[in-house]
Amino acid sequence: MTAKPKINIIGTGGTIAGRSASATDLAYDAAQLSVDELLEDIPGLKDIADISATNLFALNSKDMGPGEWLKLARRVETCAEDQDTAGVVVTHGTDTLEEAALFLELTLRTQKPVVITGSMRAATALSADGPANLYQAVQVSASSQAAGRGVLVVLNGEIFSGTRVIKGHSIATDAFSASAGGLIGNAYSGHTFFFVSPGFPPLHGAFHRVLQNDQVLPQVGVHFVTAGDDEQALVSLEAAGYQGLVLAAFGSGEIPEALVPGAKAIAERGMPIVVSSRVNHTVVLPETMTLKEGGHVVASRHLNPQKSAVLLALALATGSDPIDVFTRADIAE
DSSP: OOOOOEEEEEEEESGGGOBOSSTTOSOOBSSOSOHHHHHTTOTTHHHHOEEEEEEEEEEOGGGOOHHHHHHHHHHHHHHHHSTTEEEEEEEOOSTTHHHHHHHHHHHOOOSSOEEEEOOSSOTTSTTOSHHHHHHHHHHHHTOGGGTTSOEEEEETTEEEETTTEEEOOSSOTTOEEESSSOOOEEEETTEEEESSOOOOOTTTTTTGGGGGSOOOOOOEEEEEOOTTOOTHHHHHHHHTTOSEEEEEEBTTTBOOGGGHHHHHHHHHTTOOEEEEESSSSOOBOTTTSSSOOBTTEEEOBTOOHHHHHHHHHHHHHTTOOHHHHHHHTTSOO
């Protein structure tokens, strides 16, 4: 008999572990159930993998951040270093899942599958989506096809690159899509399909060294640009001590003229500014934005504001040039 692949599941909380007062309530308390309790509701899971489960956090993902992601990345790395481990699955709340996926992609170097999953409905909800998502995440992580692809996100039967996945709906179970490059595969019960050949996304593991010390990542502020905006909000962010700034600009990187002098002044004083877009499927290029790329101003390319903040923080933490980093993030390596 062929041995089943060993899969480590790391629980962090989130909606997938949430509990509501009744099956029809939209309101619920996140992070109430352990991974072992979640596994009890997934028949057949132990037939496809040898499961080892641990609970690292019990948090609503709105409270996850760089400090928690550093601990999570180190735990994933430890699990992956076990020669008997075939893959690692992380259960995570969906509020900050896209940032966590990018952070893990940029800091982990393992060749083994690392798959993040979650749910849009609490575990006690009518037609909860968590059990199927977790089953499919384990199935994908146990697949030999999943190795050498970087961090993956599996939700609603779809497989996304952790670099490109974005959340586009607050409640629907098909809330996630990809900002560029699209869907890379599908997971059905007993079947895993990839539409692209194996290969790591750009910057895979490029910031691994942040896992090797106890440094606190620099704080990066995000300013959501609105009609009639002026520079006062930017001045406040600079005064608050942020070390980098992301502008969630209009369209392909445009900002009101009233905002331009303040943004330029902040950049000239040495604070890096990344121009992204408040549009869900982001494309901001040097020639499409109001500010000119150069010095301390950089276009985010295909990264939305929240992902841009993650990459900028890691660039600052490692002394990397933001323009070089954001340019390389869009180049297949």
